Amino acid sequence: MKPEDIETVRALVHARSGVVIDPEKIYQIETGLAPVARRAGFASLPDLIQAIRARRDERLLWAATEALTSSETSFFRDRAPFRAFREEILPALVERRGDKPIRVWCSACGTGQEPYSLAMIIDEEQTKLNAKVDLFASDLSERSLERAQSGVYSQFEVQRGLPIRLLVRYFEKLDERWTLSPRIRDMVRWRRINLLADLRSLGRFDVIFCRNVISSFDESTRGRVLEQLANALPEDGWLVLGADETIGGATDWLQPVAGRRGFYMRAQPAHAAA
Amino acid sequence: MKTCLVVDDSRVIRKVARRILEDLGFEIAEAADGMEAMAWCRTAMPEAILLDWNMPVMDGLSFLRELRSEPNGHEPVVVFCTVENDLEHIGLALEAGADEYIMKPFDGDILEEKLIDAGLVA
Numbered sequence: 001m002k003p004e005d006i007e008t009v010r011a012l013v014h015a016r017s018g019v020v021i022d023p024e025k026i027y028q029i030e031t032g033l034a035p036v037a038r039r040a041g042f043a044s045l046p047d048l049i050q051a052i053r054a055r056r057d058e059r060l061l062w063a064a065t066e067a068l069t070s071s072e073t074s075f076f077r078d079r080a081p082f083r084a085f086r087e088e089i090l091p092a093l094v095e096r097r098g099d100k101p102i103r104v105w106c107s108a109c110g111t112g113q114e115p116y117s118l119a120m121i122i123d124e125e126q127t128k129l130n131a132k133v134d135l136f137a138s139d140l141s142e143r144s145l146e147r148a149q150s151g152v153y154s155q156f157e158v159q160r161g162l163p164i165r166l167l168v169r170y171f172e173k174l175d176e177r178w179t180l181s182p183r184i185r186d187m188v189r190w191r192r193i194n195l196l197a198d199l200r201s202l203g204r205f206d207v208i209f210c211r212n213v214i215s216s217f218d219e220s221t222r223g224r225v226l227e228q229l230a231n232a233l234p235e236d237g238w239l240v241l242g243a244d245e246t247i248g249g250a251t252d253w254l255q256p257v258a259g260r261r262g263f264y265m266r267a268q269p270a271h272a273a274a
Numbered sequence: 275m276k277t278c279l280v281v282d283d284s285r286v287i288r289k290v291a292r293r294i295l296e297d298l299g300f301e302i303a304e305a306a307d308g309m310e311a312m313a314w315c316r317t318a319m320p321e322a323i324l325l326d327w328n329m330p331v332m333d334g335l336s337f338l339r340e341l342r343s344e345p346n347g348h349e350p351v352v353v354f355c356t357v358e359n360d361l362e363h364i365g366l367a368l369e370a371g372a373d374e375y376i377m378k379p380f381d382g383d384i385l386e387e388k389l390i391d392a393g394l395v396a
Contacts, residue, residue, distance in 0.1 A: 079390070079391075155359060155377055159376065159377060159380065159384045160383070160384065160387070161387060163374070163391060164364060164368065164372075164374050164375040165368065167364070168361060168364055168365060168368065172361075173359075173360060173361055
């Protein structure tokens with residue numbers, strides 16, 4: 001790839017998603033864009049870049065952006081946040097909210113492993129807690145959302161992070177693919193959401209998962225997105241970031257939860273603006 | 275050091291598994307069938323067993339049933355690792371006392387996660 005082609009792609013992706021692509025990762029850019037070029041009928045990558053520069057085909061521009069911003073995920077990724085959700089957060093919220101439904105949002109759900117992991121936990125705890133949970137999942141990528149909604153995974157994917165007893169309990173095997181039970185699939189409501197957009201109309205969420213996303217943003221985007229997420233939390237709500245992510249100096253609207261890596265709450269009280 | 279007994283009639287698979295498990299800090303013992311594995315366990319019960327299904331002499335399921343009826347046979351964490359990838363086989367394995375189940379082909383990450391969940395790897 002020519003340096004100016006890489007710049008074209010980086011500028012597009014940054015403008016649309018806030019994600020900063022490392023210009024050194026040429027191989028990743030090329031392998032990400034190759035299927036986009038193929039599906040759109042371009043003979044080569046330079047032809048695709050040419051079309052991106054022309055900026056006429058919105059669908060193509062989004063397809064390229066999505067292809068370079070979606071990343072691999074797995075069931076119960078990093079384990080600890082899911083354990084905390086099962087053992088502490090969910091019981092605490094059931095007690096506090098009473099009959100009001102608990103609202104949980106996976107804001108960058110990729111191919112669905114994260115919201116489905118939460119859905120399986122909720123289902124398993126149901127006899128104990130009788131929790132009413134509204135589970136929302138969103139992603140920037142239309143393609144990822146389609147895959148997520150289908151609930152169909154490869155053998156490789158169901159072996160990443162999913163305990164075998166949950167595979168047996170919640171999946172059926174069809175040909176060589178594994179399909180999640182409709183009961184669990186129906187627990188999740190899906191929507192395409194760009195975190196750069198105005199999120200105020202979404203309402204409040206008791207728990208927001210936003211994992212392994214903000215670290216790919218530039219500093220000012222990171223601050224803006226985190227502040228929008230903070231505003232979507234009630235005072236006793238949780239924001240859950242990726243295991244290796246911190247808010248750093250991006251915003252002072254959030255404070256870390258002691259002893260819980262990756263967990264944040266709204267800072268009290270100075271900046272908790274409406 | 276924790277010991278993992280790798281039970282598989284394929285020398286190649288044993289070698290691959292050995293490399294992954296040694297990196298995870300296990301000492302490795304190898305057996306080519308269930309009978310050999312049983313002899314190992316009667317001498318020194320390992321902390322973990324990675325177990326193939328289809329083997330000559332004694333298959334993995336028969337081995338597991340026999341193991342779990344031995345004194346201290348409940349101790350090892352047993353992870354099946356086999357090409358059998360349908361729910362019937364998985365169900366049989368779990369009923370017989372398997373802790374986890376890997377469908378081949380597998381990689382180091384999958385094996386590591388299963389052993390982390392079993393509490394054998396930090």
